[in-house]
Amino acid sequence: MVQIAELTKDRSFRNRLILACISVALFVSVTYVVVSYRLTSELGVKTELNAMNLQARIIHNELANSGKSLDERAMELARILFAENQDLAVFVRVTGHDASWEYANKIPSSSVPELLNAISQQPQDSQGQVTTATGDFLWHDYQGQQYRVQLIQSNTALERTMSMVAKRLSIVSLIVFWIAIWLALTLSSFIAKRVQQKNDALAKIATHDTLTGLPNRLFLLDLLKRELGEAADKPRPDTARQETEGCLFVIDLDKFKVVNDSFGHTAGDTLLVEVGRRLKSLLADSQVLVRMGGDEFIVWASGMQIDTAKALAEKMVEICNAPVMINHLAVQTGASIGIAHYPTHAGSGEMLIVSADTAMYKAKQQHSGAVIFDEPDSEKYKASLRLRTELAQALEREEFRLYYQPKVALATGEITGVEALSRWHHPEEGILPPGAFIALIEDSGRIQEFGRYVIRHSIRQLAEWQKSGIHVPIAINLSPYNLLDPGLIDFISEQLDANGVEAQQLEIELTENETSQNINSIQQRLESLKQLGVLLAIDDFGTGMSSLAYIAELDVDIIKIDRTFIFDMHDNHKHQAIVATALTLSKSFRSKVVAEGIENREQAAMLVEMGCDYGQGYLYAKPVPSEQMTDMLRENPCLQLA
Amino acid sequence: MQVTQNLNTLDRSLRGIIGIVVTAFALFNGDYIEEPIIEILLGIFGLLNLISLFSGWCPIYHLAGIDTRSKD
Numbered sequence A: 001m002v003q004i005a006e007l008t009k010d011r012s013f014r015n016r017l018i019l020a021c022i023s024v025a026l027f028v029s030v031t032y033v034v035v036s037y038r039l040t041s042e043l044g045v046k047t048e049l050n051a052m053n054l055q056a057r058i059i060h061n062e063l064a065n066s067g068k069s070l071d072e073r074a075m076e077l078a079r080i081l082f083a084e085n086q087d088l089a090v091f092v093r094v095t096g097h098d099a100s101w102e103y104a105n106k107i108p109s110s111s112v113p114e115l116l117n118a119i120s121q122q123p124q125d126s127q128g129q130v131t132t133a134t135g136d137f138l139w140h141d142y143q144g145q146q147y148r149v150q151l152i153q154s155n156t157a158l159e160r161t162m163s164m165v166a167k168r169l170s171i172v173s174l175i176v177f178w179i180a181i182w183l184a185l186t187l188s189s190f191i192a193k194r195v196q197q198k199n200d201a202l203a204k205i206a207t208h209d210t211l212t213g214l215p216n217r218l219f220l221l222d223l224l225k226r227e228l229g230e231a232a233d234k235p236r237p238d239t240a241r242q243e244t245e246g247c248l249f250v251i252d253l254d255k256f257k258v259v260n261d262s263f264g265h266t267a268g269d270t271l272l273v274e275v276g277r278r279l280k281s282l283l284a285d286s287q288v289l290v291r292m293g294g295d296e297f298i299v300w301a302s303g304m305q306i307d308t309a310k311a312l313a314e315k316m317v318e319i320c321n322a323p324v325m326i327n328h329l330a331v332q333t334g335a336s337i338g339i340a341h342y343p344t345h346a347g348s349g350e351m352l353i354v355s356a357d358t359a360m361y362k363a364k365q366q367h368s369g370a371v372i373f374d375e376p377d378s379e380k381y382k383a384s385l386r387l388r389t390e391l392a393q394a395l396e397r398e399e400f401r402l403y404y405q406p407k408v409a410l411a412t413g414e415i416t417g418v419e420a421l422s423r424w425h426h427p428e429e430g431i432l433p434p435g436a437f438i439a440l441i442e443d444s445g446r447i448q449e450f451g452r453y454v455i456r457h458s459i460r461q462l463a464e465w466q467k468s469g470i471h472v473p474i475a476i477n478l479s480p481y482n483l484l485d486p487g488l489i490d491f492i493s494e495q496l497d498a499n500g501v502e503a504q505q506l507e508i509e510l511t512e513n514e515t516s517q518n519i520n521s522i523q524q525r526l527e528s529l530k531q532l533g534v535l536l537a538i539d540d541f542g543t544g545m546s547s548l549a550y551i552a553e554l555d556v557d558i559i560k561i562d563r564t565f566i567f568d569m570h571d572n573h574k575h576q577a578i579v580a581t582a583l584t585l586s587k588s589f590r591s592k593v594v595a596e597g598i599e600n601r602e603q604a605a606m607l608v609e610m611g612c613d614y615g616q617g618y619l620y621a622k623p624v625p626s627e628q629m630t631d632m633l634r635e636n637p638c639l640q641l642a
Numbered sequence B: 001m002q003v004t005q006n007l008n009t010l011d012r013s014l015r016g017i018i019g020i021v022v023t024a025f026a027l028f029n030g031d032y033i034e035e036p037i038i039e040i041l042l043g044i045f046g047l048l049n050l051i052s053l054f055s056g057w058c059p060i061y062h063l064a065g066i067d068t069r070s071k072d
Helices: A002-008 A012-065 A070-082 A111-120 A157-207 A217-233 A256-263 A265-282 A306-321 A349-366 A375-396 A438-443 A447-467 A488-499 A512-517 A519-532 A548-554 A573-589 A601-610 A626-635 B009-028 B036-055 B059-064
Strands: A090-095 A100-105 A127-132 A135-143 A148-154 A246-253 A288-293 A296-302 A324-326 A329-331 A335-342 A370-372 A400-409 A415-426 A430-432 A474-478 A506-511 A535-541 A558-561 A592-595
Touching (some): A012 A127, A012 A135, A012 A148, A012 A157, A070 A090, A111 A127, A111 A135, A111 A148, A157 A217, A217 A296, A217 A349, A246 A265, A246 A349, A256 A265, A256 A329, A265 A296, A265 A324, A306 A335, A306 A370, A349 A370, A375 A415, A375 A438, A400 A447, A400 A626, A415 A447, A415 A626, A447 A506, A447 A626, A488 A519, A519 A548, A558 A573, B009 B036
Parallel strands (some): A335 A370, A506 A535, A558 A592
Antiparallel strands (some): A090 A148, A246 A335
């Protein structure tokens, strides 16, 4: 989602490109000016020094070949050579064997000794450049046959170069710079435009569905994050929160699969496009229609309240119910819609979708078109989500405890066995019944681990009881998933051996419908269990998808008649008949019968009369913790008589 | 190339001033520049700015897709 935002709004790219072009232009201009300046000034100095060399030679030759006195001739020469340029600072000194002559123009007399000193340190008959406090000077020292001529003049090449630079170079570089900016703007905009086009196309592909052209899931999540993100992430005062609200609709087509299967995928696609078009026609521009994939659409209506949402949803259901022509056949595809409101039903975009999804499933189950999300559903969902994350820790910390409910001989009230039932001693939620967590364990793939946990604790309990002289078998409930555990048989036999417990003390109760469905895959395991000596029981007999053939094949030791047939057997003759049949059946199979859910004496008496030997239920005892069960077994092995 | 105005008033008047000054300098600088090539370049630079002044349109802005007029 972050990537999409980057794809769509990358303004800095262009600015950086312009900046880079301008920097390069600036660099080129500066380099150009500096190099040109240095070149020109160097050329100037060289020319000047050449001129001075010539001047020195002329002065020497003229003086050497002249008949006049040194002063006289030298003065004449100075006038010829330097009169033209009166502004030039010049110093000339001619030194002969017996006479010397000096000429100075515009040169500060104080700097002359310093300059001469500097020159005298250099080898004779050379030239160069020297910088003093009063300025920059060029000098030439010529040693002729008769005279030594020393020429010093101020370096005007620099000044002339400067003025040239100011005039031409600066104007040229300005123009170069200006052209560079043109280039930078044009180039950067071309490149940026191309990149932007590609990015837009990519963003469009990434956030839109190719079939219907509608935005997709990614787009929706991005949108919700932008609209609700801040509100959801940071705790804000309630008043601020109120500003953002909206309704999210999850729309699922009821008969899409049928259309796809019977008319082919092309027909399914036609249907989706048509439904998308119709839904879109219902919506205002500010409301967003998204195809989540498959036959699921989502509408996000920002600023909408629940009442309005309900009305809109009904319109959507209606429009989806209108027949669509596919292959010259009018096909009617119903729609189920779940509605969730932000911030009433969820605090974040993702939770909002989950909430609306939950509502949609409810609508689908009830065939009721549109359903608004219900708060308790969300609470349940959140709680189960939290419990799911806590499962692993709970298993580690042994937060699951086994409770025991006695099974009694109905005739004597004697406890003949106990059924182990798990309870989660949750540190915050308190004691949770299996209904609250078994499904979670199955979903999270820890059912085999949990099965072994129950087996280990039961066998340990059996061993403890054995030590205190109590010999009562424990029945545990296992699901077929447990039986798919390849190491289960070995695990049970190891545990039994380690604790010195007889296999007959352990009963395994299987739920009938699951048992029949998975009979082929688990039959082997069940046979191994029987060989081990563990007793098998059919739990909740009479409910689920009964198959007597399977039960016959399983060869079970115990049949437990489901509580639904017991609780109203005194006035429901059909249930009475089923109980009687189960009893007859068990006699033929030579298995014991246990009636579940006995709540009063009347039921117990009736069962005894019908020939049922064993029962369990609240009449005798509720499931109790192991310590209490131990006490009960030790003190009062005879419970309520029938 | 379609000529549509893409300069706002400030942009246009700035270009106008630059255009007039630069063109005038190129034409009437006397011997100051001493270089015909530079004078020609300056002349072109000034002329382009003058075109922008009169038409309210900049070819570079056009190519670059910049528009200072329509936004404000």
